[in-house]
Amino acid sequence: xxxxxxxxxxxxxxxxxxxxxxxxxxxxxxxxxxxxxxxxxxxxxxxxxxxxxxxxxxxxxxxxxxxxxxxxxxxxxxxxxxxxxxxxxxxxxxxxxxxxxxxxxxxxxxxxxxxxxxxxxxxxxxxxxxxxxxxxxxxxxxxxxxxxxxxxxxxxxxxxxxxxxxxxxxxxxxxxxxxxxxxxxxxxxxxxxxxxxxxxxxxxxxxxxxxxxxxxxxxxxxxxxxxxxxxxxxxxxxxxxxxxxxxxxxxxxxxxxxxxxxxxxxxxxxxxxxxxxxxxxxxxxxxxxxxxxxxxxxxxxxxxxxxxxxxxxxxxxxxxxxxxxxxxxxxxxxxxxxxxxxxxxxxxxxxxxxxxxxxxxxxxxxxxxxxxxxxxxxxxxxxx
Numbered sequence: 001x002x003x004x005x006x007x008x009x010x011x012x013x014x015x016x017x018x019x020x021x022x023x024x025x026x027x028x029x030x031x032x033x034x035x036x037x038x039x040x041x042x043x044x045x046x047x048x049x050x051x052x053x054x055x056x057x058x059x060x061x062x063x064x065x066x067x068x069x070x071x072x073x074x075x076x077x078x079x080x081x082x083x084x085x086x087x088x089x090x091x092x093x094x095x096x097x098x099x100x101x102x103x104x105x106x107x108x109x110x111x112x113x114x115x116x117x118x119x120x121x122x123x124x125x126x127x128x129x130x131x132x133x134x135x136x137x138x139x140x141x142x143x144x145x146x147x148x149x150x151x152x153x154x155x156x157x158x159x160x161x162x163x164x165x166x167x168x169x170x171x172x173x174x175x176x177x178x179x180x181x182x183x184x185x186x187x188x189x190x191x192x193x194x195x196x197x198x199x200x201x202x203x204x205x206x207x208x209x210x211x212x213x214x215x216x217x218x219x220x221x222x223x224x225x226x227x228x229x230x231x232x233x234x235x236x237x238x239x240x241x242x243x244x245x246x247x248x249x250x251x252x253x254x255x256x257x258x259x260x261x262x263x264x265x266x267x268x269x270x271x272x273x274x275x276x277x278x279x280x281x282x283x284x285x286x287x288x289x290x291x292x293x294x295x296x297x298x299x300x301x302x303x304x305x306x307x308x309x310x311x312x313x314x315x316x317x318x319x320x321x322x323x324x325x326x327x328x329x330x331x332x333x334x335x336x337x338x339x340x341x342x343x344x345x346x347x348x349x350x351x352x353x354x355x356x357x358x359x360x361x362x363x364x365x366x367x368x369x370x371x372x373x374x375x376x377x378x379x380x381x382x383x384x
Contacts, residue, residue, distance in 0.1 A: 005205070007268045010245050010305035011261050013179035016055040016140075019046075020168035022184040025251045026098060030067035032073045034066070034101035038254055040246040043105035045257035046145070050111070055140050057175065059099055059148045059168040092229060095149065102147050105217045117151035123170050124328075129284060133174045140175070165235040167229030173242045179307065180239050181260065182232055183251030188269030191216060194276035205270045209237055236271040241383065242283050246271040286340050291330040293348065294323020295374065298334060305331075305382060310373040311342065314364060316355040323348050329375065331382075342375035 011017065028035050046056050046335075064079065067090035073082060082090075099115050106113050116136065122128040139146050148165055165182055172180045192200040207212060218231035232248055239246040249260055249268040259266045297305075301315025317334055324347045331339045346354065351374065354362045359372040 005245075005251075005270065005272060006264065007204075007247050007260055007266075007270045008262070008264055009178055010247065010270060011181075014054065014173065014245075016057070016179075017049065017174045018057050018168050018176040018177045018180040019250065020057060020059040020164055020180065020182045021061060022164075022182075023061040023065045026060060026101070027065045027181055031065060031069050031162065034062070034097060036101055036104060038222035039101050039105040041254035042166070042282040043102075043109055043111070044255065045255055046106075047109045047111060048258065049261070055177075057136065057140070057146050057148065057171060058102070058176065059164050059171060059321060060102070061149070061164045062098045063091045063094035064150055065090075065094065066097045067286065069348045092243060092274050098149070099147060106145070113147050114139050116146045116148045116348050118148060118167065118171075119151045123174065124288060124290060126284065129174065136171075136175050163231045165231040166238060169235040169238040169244070169246070170287060172239055173283050176283070176325045177244060179245040179247065180235070181247045181249065181257070182235065183249060183256060184232070185250060185252060186248065187250035188211065188248045189216060189233075203268060203269055204267070206236070206269060209233065209240065209271065230294060238287060239379075240271050240273045241286055243273045243275045245273045280379045284344060285328060288328045288341055291341060292323035292327040293319060293320070293344075294330045294332050295319050295344075295351075296332050296334050296336070297339075302333065302339065304381070305339065305377075308377060311380065312350070312359075312372065312376040313346075313354040313374050314356060316351075316374060319348070319351055321341040321348065325350075329382070330377070338383065345371040345373055345377055345379075 014261070025038065027033055046058075047058055066086055068082070070093050071090055073086060073090065079087065084310055095115075095117075096362075099113075102113055116132075118132060122132050129167070134165070136146050148171055150164065158333060168180050168182065171177070189203045190200040191203065191208065194200040194202075203313060214230075214233055215235045236246045236248075247260070247268050247270050249266070254258075260268060295311070296317045296319070297311065297315050298317055301311060304315065305311060311331065319329075322327070323329060323344060325345060327344055328341055329344050331342055333339060346353065350366065353365050354374070362372060
């Protein structure tokens with residue numbers, strides 16, 4: 001695939017833009033206050049984008065960082081090393097300060113904002129996903145900008161997003177946005193860590209994310225952040241497979257959004273979305289971050305799926321996990337390579353009994369003629 005798309009063209013063509021703001025941009029070095037001047041400049045840029053006909057949704061970090069000093073948590077202590085209950089308490093304290101900063105920035109422009117807190121379960125559950133989407137669409141249609149964060153005060157360690165890069169991608173999938181902009185302290189993807197390798201080269205456009213790109217990413221630097229380039233690559237994978245473009249840019253300076261739209265010389269990395277059309281149900285399937293299990297299939301089943309077929313039990317070698325009918329499963333090769341995701345028509349107990357069996361044998365095992373597919377082709381999304 002070749003493309004002439006640029007960051008500037010992507011943003012100018014977009015109707016709905018998700019802007020994710022990293023903790024280091026929101027919180028000053030003391031850890032006690034928001035960077036209000038920076039937020040004020042951001043609000044001016046957002047106003048200009050809205051006047052150009054864009055819908056804007058903001059995903060903001062910073063709540064845990066702004067609350068941690070009140071609980072005596074050192075600023076240099078990595079988020080992963082903080083006990084969950086302390087992190088949740090910090091979020092409860094800091095969430096007000098984050099929203100108040102946005103309120104102070106947008107009020108002079110007569111722009112209304114609303115706070116939206118999400119948890120993983122609200123997006124993995126189809127009904128709750130639709131409800132959350134309807135709420136955000138209602139806000140957008142009424143000219144209100146949603147300010148979104150993960151609901152850290154009630155999320156558990158097992159089901160939380162873990163960082164707001166992936167949350168931004170999930171929100172984009174939920175409301176069918178055109179582009180996600182990740183504002184952080186880096187201006188994009190490099191061939192190596194530029195802080196450690198002088199020969200590292202900046203990559204302005206990524207058309208297809210490969211294992212080489214993933215290998216270039218590192219872990220989060222200890223401190224206030226929970227992300228890092230690795231989480232940004234994961235967010236880019238989630239976004240682009242749903243046909244959504246994603247941009248990574250350094251947001252430390254004022255008026256970064258204005259520069260991204262109008263200055264072709266500003267550095268960023270654009271990950272180009274796969275614009276193959278999927279319906280809303282399939283976008284929801286492909287967006288899952290916590291499938292309930294895995295199904296490992298043989299070469300014959302792989303070829304059948306590539307030709308547009310359903311996944312039949314006869315082609316399944318083994319299954320893992322605990323799941324009920326209607327849960328999302330990860331579809332893998334026998335070696336464990338991920339092929340896609342799908343909704344299972346069997347619970348774990350029944351699936352254990354039917355794998356490896358043909359349709360007639362399934363009826364004998366189950367005692368009745370039920371579904372012959374473990375995962376129907378209409379309930380499946382395969383990776384490109």
